[in-house]
Amino acid sequence: MQYVIMDLEWNQSTDPEQTKENLPFEIIEIGAVKLNENLEQEDTFHRYIKPICYLELAPVVERMLPYNERNLEHGESFVDVINEFFNWCGNNYIFCTYGDSDLIQLQRNMDYYHMPRFKKPLAFYDVQRIYRFWHQDKGVVSLEHAVSTMGIEVSIPFHQALYDAFYTAQVFRGIEREKWIVSIDVYNNPKNAKEEIFRKNKKGTLYITREFVDKVTAMEQRKVKNLRCACCGAVLRQKIHWFASSLTVYYAVGYCEQHGYMRGKIKVKNAINGKIFLIKTVKPIQKSEAESIELRREELRKKKRERKKRVRVKE
Numbered sequence: 263m264q265y266v267i268m269d270l271e272w273n274q275s276t277d278p279e280q281t282k283e284n285l286p287f288e289i290i291e292i293g294a295v296k297l298n299e300n301l302e303q304e305d306t307f308h309r310y311i312k313p314i315c316y317l318e319l320a321p322v323v324e325r326m327l328p329y330n331e332r333n334l335e336h337g338e339s340f341v342d343v344i345n346e347f348f349n350w351c352g353n354n355y356i357f358c359t360y361g362d363s364d365l366i367q368l369q370r371n372m373d374y375y376h377m378p379r380f381k382k383p384l385a386f387y388d389v390q391r392i393y394r395f396w397h398q399d400k401g402v403v404s405l406e407h408a409v410s411t412m413g414i415e416v417s418i419p420f421h422q423a424l425y426d427a428f429y430t431a432q433v434f435r436g437i438e439r440e441k442w443i444v445s446i447d448v449y450n451n452p453k454n455a456k457e458e459i460f461r462k463n464k465k466g467t468l469y470i471t472r473e474f475v476d477k478v479t480a481m482e483q484r485k486v487k488n489l490r491c492a493c494c495g496a497v498l499r500q501k502i503h504w505f506a507s508s509l510t511v512y513y514a515v516g517y518c519e520q521h522g523y524m525r526g527k528i529k530v531k532n533a534i535n536g537k538i539f540l541i542k543t544v545k546p547i548q549k550s551e552a553e554s555i556e557l558r559r560e561e562l563r564k565k566k567r568e569r570k571k572r573v574r575v576k577e
Contacts, residue, residue, distance in 0.1 A: 293423030310337035466492035466545030
């Protein structure tokens with residue numbers, strides 16, 4: 263197994279009204295580092311891609327990158343570069359990216375050029391997610407922050423595809439192998455029950471549903487509503503039933519006599535065709551976190567009651 267640490271840079275329209283719906287971001291640079299099974303660097307890949315949709319760099323992109331439109335005029339076509347890249351990757355590899363957006367934009371650009379899609383499900387290592395989980399950081403953590411926190415020497419600038427791939431490889435190598443968590447790309451999400459995805463990893467369990475017309479229908483499914491222990495698979499006694507924390511996030515808490523409290527979380531995701539699908543995760547938690555979720559539910563209930571009172575007063 264080889265590890266392909268990939269990073270992309272992309273451009274966008276300088277005029278939002280001229281943005282192509284099926285290509286909001288156009289890839290202009292790709293960089294990658296290939297590591298062998300022992301995490302030793304074997305090779306690198308770097309190409310500039312000549313844009314055909316957004317010929318002028320957006321100001322936010324231009325401020326970040328050390329090159330301009332004139333440099334990109336000498337780039338190669340997207341299809342030629344990506345085909346060369348896949349040949350370079352070989353036959354036995356797994357992608358490693360800092361966050362999940364690079365894989366999403368790669369596939370979106372591939373769809374624009376009608377290139378063959380990846381086989382589903384596409385497993386990869388999200389280095390940002392692995393770093394966040396094992397370093398107890400919440401929210402988005404920049405690559406610069408991870409590099410600084412891990413004491414990695416900064417010898418080359420950030421925000422160039424090959425250099426960012428190099429730093430991502432350094433972060434990846436700095437995290438013990440037993441702490442790696444495999445992520446599943448959902449750009450080409452499951453379309454039917456046969457394609458639904460279930461995975462178990464060090465963090466807990468992951469279930470990606472098929473598509474539904476709306477979230478009400480999706481939440482009524484037994485496989486969605488049921489909570490099972492992330493360790494032994496036993497059906498849990500629900501301490502806190504599913505409740506909406508926001509329009510797209512639901513929580514629940516169950517209890518396993520053998521493994522303790524388990525937190526269920528559901529994210530509602532929009533499919534390209536207008537339907538929705540769910541990403542459900544279950545993981546072990548401490549009693550204190552279960553109590554925090556209970557407080558969150560009570561706060562939401564209180565706010566709902568207060569809104570109803572205000573409506574009655576107005577009437």
